[in-house]
Amino acid sequence: MKIKVIIFLHILFWGFISPQLPARGTYQEPQAFLEDVFDGSVPVVSKLWIQNETKQQVRSILGHDLGVLRVSYWREGERTAWILEEIGKSLPITVGIVINANKIEKVKILIFRESRGWEVRYPFYTDQFLNVKLKDKNELDKGIDGISGATLSVRAVNRLAVLSLYFHQLVTQ
Amino acid sequence: MSPLSLAQKKIIIILLALVVSPAIMGQVPSPEQMWQIIQEQQKAIELLKAKLEETESLASQNSDAVEITANAVEQVTIDINRGPDEFQRTSIGGYGELHYNNLSDDMLDDGDDSLDRTDYHRFVLYFGREFTENIRFFSEFELEHSLAGDGAPGEVELEQAWVEIDLNEAHTARAGLDILPIGIINPTHEPDTFYGVERNKVESEIIPATWWEAGIGMYGELAPGWNYDAVIHTGLSVPTIGSSTLRPRSGRTKVAQADDLGFASTGRIRYTGIPGLEISISGQYQSDITGTADNIDINATLLESHLIWQHHSGFGLRALYARWDYSDDPLLIPDSINAGTLDGWYLEPSYRFNLANSSWGDIGLFARYTQWDERNQIDGAHRFEEFKQMTTGVNWWPHDNVVFKFDVQWEDADGLVDRTLDGINLGLGYQF
Numbered sequence: 001m002k003i004k005v006i007i008f009l010h011i012l013f014w015g016f017i018s019p020q021l022p023a024r025g026t027y028q029e030p031q032a033f034l035e036d037v038f039d040g041s042v043p044v045v046s047k048l049w050i051q052n053e054t055k056q057q058v059r060s061i062l063g064h065d066l067g068v069l070r071v072s073y074w075r076e077g078e079r080t081a082w083i084l085e086e087i088g089k090s091l092p093i094t095v096g097i098v099i100n101a102n103k104i105e106k107v108k109i110l111i112f113r114e115s116r117g118w119e120v121r122y123p124f125y126t127d128q129f130l131n132v133k134l135k136d137k138n139e140l141d142k143g144i145d146g147i148s149g150a151t152l153s154v155r156a157v158n159r160l161a162v163l164s165l166y167f168h169q170l171v172t173q
Numbered sequence: 174m175s176p177l178s179l180a181q182k183k184i185i186i187i188l189l190a191l192v193v194s195p196a197i198m199g200q201v202p203s204p205e206q207m208w209q210i211i212q213e214q215q216k217a218i219e220l221l222k223a224k225l226e227e228t229e230s231l232a233s234q235n236s237d238a239v240e241i242t243a244n245a246v247e248q249v250t251i252d253i254n255r256g257p258d259e260f261q262r263t264s265i266g267g268y269g270e271l272h273y274n275n276l277s278d279d280m281l282d283d284g285d286d287s288l289d290r291t292d293y294h295r296f297v298l299y300f301g302r303e304f305t306e307n308i309r310f311f312s313e314f315e316l317e318h319s320l321a322g323d324g325a326p327g328e329v330e331l332e333q334a335w336v337e338i339d340l341n342e343a344h345t346a347r348a349g350l351d352i353l354p355i356g357i358i359n360p361t362h363e364p365d366t367f368y369g370v371e372r373n374k375v376e377s378e379i380i381p382a383t384w385w386e387a388g389i390g391m392y393g394e395l396a397p398g399w400n401y402d403a404v405i406h407t408g409l410s411v412p413t414i415g416s417s418t419l420r421p422r423s424g425r426t427k428v429a430q431a432d433d434l435g436f437a438s439t440g441r442i443r444y445t446g447i448p449g450l451e452i453s454i455s456g457q458y459q460s461d462i463t464g465t466a467d468n469i470d471i472n473a474t475l476l477e478s479h480l481i482w483q484h485h486s487g488f489g490l491r492a493l494y495a496r497w498d499y500s501d502d503p504l505l506i507p508d509s510i511n512a513g514t515l516d517g518w519y520l521e522p523s524y525r526f527n528l529a530n531s532s533w534g535d536i537g538l539f540a541r542y543t544q545w546d547e548r549n550q551i552d553g554a555h556r557f558e559e560f561k562q563m564t565t566g567v568n569w570w571p572h573d574n575v576v577f578k579f580d581v582q583w584e585d586a587d588g589l590v591d592r593t594l595d596g597i598n599l600g601l602g603y604q605f
Contacts, residue, residue: 025342069243090264090301115309115337115345122397125448143485148451149361149400149443155573 026111030083033096037081043074061163082164088153095160099168104129117153134165266299268363268604276596286592293319307339344393354402354441355455355477358382364602365576368539375517375545379495381422398446408437410464416555419512435461451481472500487525494518510556517545534571550591558588576602
């Protein structure tokens with residue numbers, strides 16, 4: 001019993017003094033993300049209307065409607081930045097995605113609200129998306145390995161990656 | 174845009190007349206006429222400029238109106254989709270499994286235990302509530318085998334009912350009735366998450382999944398990809414007489430008026446820092462696995478370790494080992510029934526692929542070799558023997574959360590046992 005208590009206290013101690021790695025919460029504010037992406041000179045926001053064929057494609061990619069009439073984006077030449085949300089298990093995950101010349105330049109988890117699946121915020125997962133583009137039928141041209149125990153969060157981020165590439169094609173063609 | 178006034182129309186007509194009439198008459202306008210034409214043209218230009226400015230202003234106002242309207246419509250849509258705060262904070266989910274087993278018993282000396290059975294094995298509902306951002310409740314309520322009550326084959330069970338509080342953004346405390354952090358199937362047992370109709374024998378007999386206890390503990394993240402669980406909880410109370418003596422699965426009290434239990438503690442370290450890979454090790458110690466009401470005092474430790482690998486190509490692998498070690502008691506020596514150590518392991522390669530890039534979903538093929546210790550179920554000669562099972566089959570997911578299953582199994586055992594079952598299994602499962 002004494003040994004068990006000591007082990008339990010060690011876990012408490014090391015858990016709390018270890019560098020505070022927030023599993024849930026706001027990792028970066030959306031405005032700060034945009035300032036990082038555009039080196040402080042954030043372009044004027046543009047709007048993409050979600051209607052007709054676009055609406056159908058969104059439904060095909062996400063499995064449901066987006067629930068908004070328009071999506072905001074920021075464009076500088078061939079680069080666009082998107083801040084999108086998708087539900088993992090029960091709460092939305094806010095993701096910032098940058099597309100450059102039809103390839104993913106950056107994926108950043110901005111806000112994670114759920115109590116499980118937070119591993120998707122780490123570069124060992126998001127770096128898999130670098131230089132990924134769309135192929136036929138709105139699929140990524142590269143396989144993305146998931147995170148065990150974070151399946152729903154992984155699926156949500158994957159869907160947003162496809163969606164942002166699709167939107168980028170629409171606004172730059 | 175307002176229509177042109179009568180005065181504006183007159184000026185334009187006069188201007189046109191001045192320009193056109195000399196051309197019609199074939200005459201060159203005089204300088205005075207040219208000056209008049211220029212002046213009228215200038216007036217027309219000013220009129221058109223004013224009209225253009227008015228049009229641009231109206232367009233801008235319209236754009237603002239559209240923006241305001243769109244924002245309002247979107248907000249209404251968001252509010253409708255989210256629903257009242259009460260609904261937002263309450264979640265409902267669940268899973269279910271229908272099974273068909275057609276299995277032949279190879280060991281007929283002790284009776285024929287063959288199965289030809291259809292069974293709605295599990296119907297489960299989840300209810301959860303977020304009291305605040307940092308305090309939440311979750312529960313799992315289950316009906317087994319369709320019908321519960323006296324003489325009925327089923328059970329109604331409460332498998333989870335806990336409250337957790339975020340201590341900070343990386344660590345959470347949890348208390349209540351909870352599933353222990355051991356194994357693969359034990360914490361994640363929805364039917365669309367594993368291959369095979371029935372849960373594998375190592376996890377159902379050795380671990381023994383699904384295993385829940387009352388307790389208090391913590392979980393969280395120690396470093397990127399490194400997660401932990403630590404919990405102190407009620408223990409098993411395994412029988413000390415009869416054909417299930419020292420059988421772990423028979424020791425689950427399910428927190429149902431569970432009396433005289435010894436306490437236990439379980440810890441787990443899990444690594445998920447490489448996409449597609451999970452490596453986990455769990456350990457548990459129980460001070461008295463037979464319960465505290467009797468005179469038998471057997472300590473027990475459980476060690477479990479597993480690897481899950483799922484590659485984006487579709488190839489997957491699961492490997493798991495679990496082992497109980499029992500201490501001796503003068504009144505009951507586990508080795509006397511071959512139970513000093515009870516262990517098991519399995520290896521399961523698989524391959525999952527999309528059906529020809531169609532909307533028909535995914536197919537998964539798997540094979541699993543399992544070896545585990547289990548009671549022989551022979552009355553009067555109870556002991557544990559080593560069983561082996563080879564299973565191969567297919568899962569079809571028309572949707573990520575819906576699965577149809579088919580598998581074939583061959584079972585064998587060392588020593589004298591009551592049954593080994595060979596045959597086929599069919600299953601349907603879902604979760605939401």
